[in-house]
Amino acid sequence: MPARGTHGFRFAVGAAGLAALLVSRAPLSIRLSADQAPVATPATPTLSLEQQEEFLKKAKVLRTRSAGKGVTGTLRATLTDGTTIHDASIQTIDESMREFRSNRGTELNFVDSWRYNVAAYRLDRLLDIGMTPPSVERNYENKPGAYTWWVDDVLMDEGARLKDKVSAPNVLMWNEQMWIVRLFDQLIHNVDRNLGNLLIDKQWRVWMIDHSRAFRLYDKLKTPANITRCDRHVFEKLKALDAATLKTTMGDYLTAPEIKALLNRRTEIVNVIEKAGAGGLFDRPTPSPTPAPPLPVLARPSTRR
Numbered sequence: 001m002p003a004r005g006t007h008g009f010r011f012a013v014g015a016a017g018l019a020a021l022l023v024s025r026a027p028l029s030i031r032l033s034a035d036q037a038p039v040a041t042p043a044t045p046t047l048s049l050e051q052q053e054e055f056l057k058k059a060k061v062l063r064t065r066s067a068g069k070g071v072t073g074t075l076r077a078t079l080t081d082g083t084t085i086h087d088a089s090i091q092t093i094d095e096s097m098r099e100f101r102s103n104r105g106t107e108l109n110f111v112d113s114w115r116y117n118v119a120a121y122r123l124d125r126l127l128d129i130g131m132t133p134p135s136v137e138r139n140y141e142n143k144p145g146a147y148t149w150w151v152d153d154v155l156m157d158e159g160a161r162l163k164d165k166v167s168a169p170n171v172l173m174w175n176e177q178m179w180i181v182r183l184f185d186q187l188i189h190n191v192d193r194n195l196g197n198l199l200i201d202k203q204w205r206v207w208m209i210d211h212s213r214a215f216r217l218y219d220k221l222k223t224p225a226n227i228t229r230c231d232r233h234v235f236e237k238l239k240a241l242d243a244a245t246l247k248t249t250m251g252d253y254l255t256a257p258e259i260k261a262l263l264n265r266r267t268e269i270v271n272v273i274e275k276a277g278a279g280g281l282f283d284r285p286t287p288s289p290t291p292a293p294p295l296p297v298l299a300r301p302s303t304r305r
Contacts (some may be wrong), residue, residue, distance in 0.1 A: 047084070049125070052134040055081055056088055056147040061140075064090065074210075075140075076150065091117060092145035093212060107191065112212050114146040119253040120188060120211035121148075123262075126249060127237045129180060132208050137252070148209070153202040159195035168204055176282055177206040180234065182226040184208065187238075187265055189216040217257055219264035227272045232281045235273060241266055 047055065059079035067074040067089055075090040091114040100110030117135045124132035135148040156166070168174035185193050185208075192213035199207040221227065230238070246259045254262070273280040 049134055052149050053136050055079065055084060055086065056134060056136045056149060057138055059084070059086075077147075087150035089148045089150060089209075090140050090145055091148070091210075091212060092140055092143045094144070109217060111215075114144070114212060115253040116188075116211045116214045117146040117148055119215060119250045120208070122250045122253070123188065123246075124184070124208075126241065126245065127184075127234050129184065129231075129234055131177065131180060131184075131206060132211075151199050151201060151207045151209070154207075155200050155202050155204075157196050157200065158198035158206075161200060162195065170204065174204065174206075176229075176231065176284060179229045179282075180231060181206060181208060182228070183230055183234075183269060185214075186221045186223065186227055187262065187269060188214040189218055189222055189261070189265060190214040191216060191222070215254055215258045215262065217261045219261055219268075221265055221268050224268070224272065227269055229276070229280055229282055230269075230273050231284050233284070235270075235281060238266060239270055 056079070059081040062078045062080055062085075064075045064077045067076040073091075073093060077088050077090050079086060079088055094113045094115070095111070096113075097110040098108065100107045115137075118137055121132045121135040124130070133149040133151050135146050137144060138147045139145065140147075156164075160166075181193075181198065184190075188211065190211060190213065192210075197208070197210040199209060201207065241263065243259055243263060246254065246262070247256075251259075
């Protein structure tokens, strides 16, 4: 999923840091560390989202190793279905605490769960954003977890881009992607967006990964100022979200209170964008790089409450 060896980095991005994500004007120069250098891998056939999901659910695990730095014990696995060989990240963390203290302060009702990776991907599909890699539920060593498609052709992560003062070749396209990242993080109340969890591929597409500390129970936006503009197509999808759809598509991964809080934040986001008028909307060349088909309902009744 992330650049070689970068998955799981956890360094905070505050409001000022998010503002810095708009590109600098520095010369293009990229310096990859040894564990980010490209390695020879078999060519991967182009698979649809459904085919990627099916691969993640059923492909045989050939080997696993640590995905790099981090505190969630994320693994990088190599999978094969006999035809395709591809990597995935595996997260099985599922922890909750009444009170969690860190250098950022104290968080009540803290949760760090693999479930939120699957929920974030399914929400991305519902909104037709196309910036979160496929993530499915699957057991690993008799524990439920999330298997997430390892992003192909990663050039660097946002931390490396800022460190090396690399400018995006298309500033407008970059800014449009970052407006969506900010909006999505406010929608899911992501308390752990960090520079290592924003990946940039060779086409300068941005990928959002690792959402295990999101979907908090707060009705209000974490940082309302981060909501500035929204893709018009995504905005229409956002307005159409309802409790019934969220329950049938991700009820195994979000509780009823988490869904209710998400919808309340959605309403606040819609209000902000509508107050901005015509300037609050923009149109990407296509609704998403690969328009997604309708998201199927869960194969079994929801078990989350």
